[in-house]
Amino acid sequence: MTNKTISRRNFLKLAGVSLGSLAFSPMRKETRFFPKRRLMRVAKIAKDGEVTSVSIHSAPDEESTILYQRYKDDLMNVYDEIESEAGPEYNPIWYRAWGGYVHRAYLQEVEHILNPVSDTIHKDGQLGEVTVPYTSALRYTPMNGWEPVYRLYYQTTHWIRDIITGPDGQPWYEIEDELDRLRYATPAENMRILSDSEFDPISPDVPIGEKRIEISISRQELTAFEGDEIVMQTKIASGALTPQKETPSGEFRVQSTYPSKHMGGTTRDNIYAYVLPGVPWNCFFAEGIATHGTYWHNNFGIPQSSGCVNMRNHEAKWLFRWVTPVGGPHDVYITGFGTRVSVV
Secondary structure (H helix, E strand, O other): OOOEEOOOOOOOOOOOOOOOOOOOOOOOOOOOOOOOOEEEEEOOOOOOOOOOEEEEEOOOOOOOOEEEEEEOOOEEEEOOEEEOOOOOOOOOEEEEEOOEEEEHHHEEEEOOOOOOOOOEEOOOOEEEEEOOOEEEEEEEEOOOEEEEEEEEEOOOEEEEEEEEEOOOOOEEEEEEOOOOOOEEEEEHHHEEEOOHHHHOOOOOOOOHHHEEEEEEOOOOEEEEEEOOEEEEEEEOEOEOOOOOOOOOOEEEEOOEEEEEEEEEOOOOOOOOOOEEEEEEEEEEEEOOEEEEEOOOOOOOOOOOEOOOEEEOHHHHHHHHHHOOOOOOOOOOOEEOOOOEEEEO
16 A cells, blocks of 8 residues: 655645744642643533633632633643532532632643654544644635634544645645545644554453443443453443433444544534534444543533533543444444443
8 A cells, every 4th residue: 555645735825824832831839739730721612602611719619709710722720639528529629720729520631742743644544633732723725725624622533634734834734524524734743643553452352242331321420341340430421311412221232433523513713613523432322322532521420411422532442442343543434233332
């Protein structure tokens, strides 16, 4: 198989496209609890016109005074992690922030890691993972030049199809959107290309019939079994308890797996729209219903999704590699009669 090599293309000169890097400023001296500050992105997405912000309180208690707000995609340092007696019981973790306390429900812990740039891309594409808090995705057209399309977030996954020269003269990865096949690009150093070994199946020697998943709506918990042995158990966020959004109960099989899925709408250049490109590590077991990673909240233990089973990204990736059908490093999706799923 031949690989694509870097494309040297002549693009029209642009006006009005400003490319900058994220700047992080120290906020206060580290505490003895954490050797380093932890960086958080305000991850809350807008639904039904709600304000996409989080509140910084005077105490780790939702009833305490609100001191100020931080808004969607703001970056903030946090220090101590506190398990508050004031709860909420299902998710009692608060962080000490500048001047007060913030609940973790809508914070995504992020890093800012720049990566070596590949000089070739496999002809069938390669999966990339965003390793910065967020990165702009731009699209070039002869009529309008470079236009913003989406903002891609930390730990989202995307299919890289080519390497092109971006508006800054540097290598950019050209991405093909999984939903509508739209092509757009982002700076290559902001993405990590996953190795083939990251798709290696977990427990491939266990007979297919011995693997099963149990999802408890009442406990908001997912449990993976090999025979009678529990091999993974974690809190989830299932569908909101309304007829339109609830996760269906019953017996199912994993039908298809997608390492990257565009969910929500396709509104472009609007960070407040309900648009979720690059949702990672999806295992569909009913029509439109999957387990998958989550980058827009950290509020597990309560029903709140649009029907899917939200999981932490690293746990969703583990499950993706454990279930059947098994997806390979160049499979946009794969279908089959897979692992049994019980939703009770």
